[in-house]
Amino acid sequence: MARFNDIYEYDENLAGAGLKVGVVMSRFNQDVCEGLLSACVTQLKQLGVADADIAIATVPGALEIPPVLQRLAQSGRYNALVALGAVIRGETYHFEVVSNDACRAIMEVQLDTGVPVANGVLTCEDDDQAIARMHEKGSDCAKAAVEMANLHAAIAAREGV
DSSP: OOSSSTTTOOOOOOTTTOEEEEEEEEEEHHHHHHHHHHHHHHHHHTTTOOOGGGGEESSSSGHHHHHHHHHHHHHTTTTTTEEEEEEESSSSTTTHHHHHHHHHHHHHHHHOOOOOOOEEEEEEESSHHHHHHHHHHHHHHHHHHHHHHHHHHHHHHHOOO
């Protein structure tokens, strides 16, 4: 849909058929993370991503997500990646360290490799907040991954990069 005359605008594209998506999920706060994963995979399939084109890796915690994302991105196999985890505030500063460093490193992976990464690492005050957000966030990440993979492809096709 063009909003402006004579200005090219990239369209939103949520067609997942043919895309390859890697998912890295933390096992820490596993019930929440499994909820994120279930919603993400369900949405990926609804968007047309084939089972054979989805790969899932699990890691111990949120800080272990970025190095695995980086390996997957460097493989050249994936059009997009998804990071899933849950960091829930405790009584120490550890929450801030894990939240900030995991999110920063996830951003660095996509900037360094050019592979889009949907960040689904929840950072919540308590279990109730995480449970309330897990399904919507998992689904949103699937949509973001597919949309960004398609946008990257459209930019490459139009701009030659």
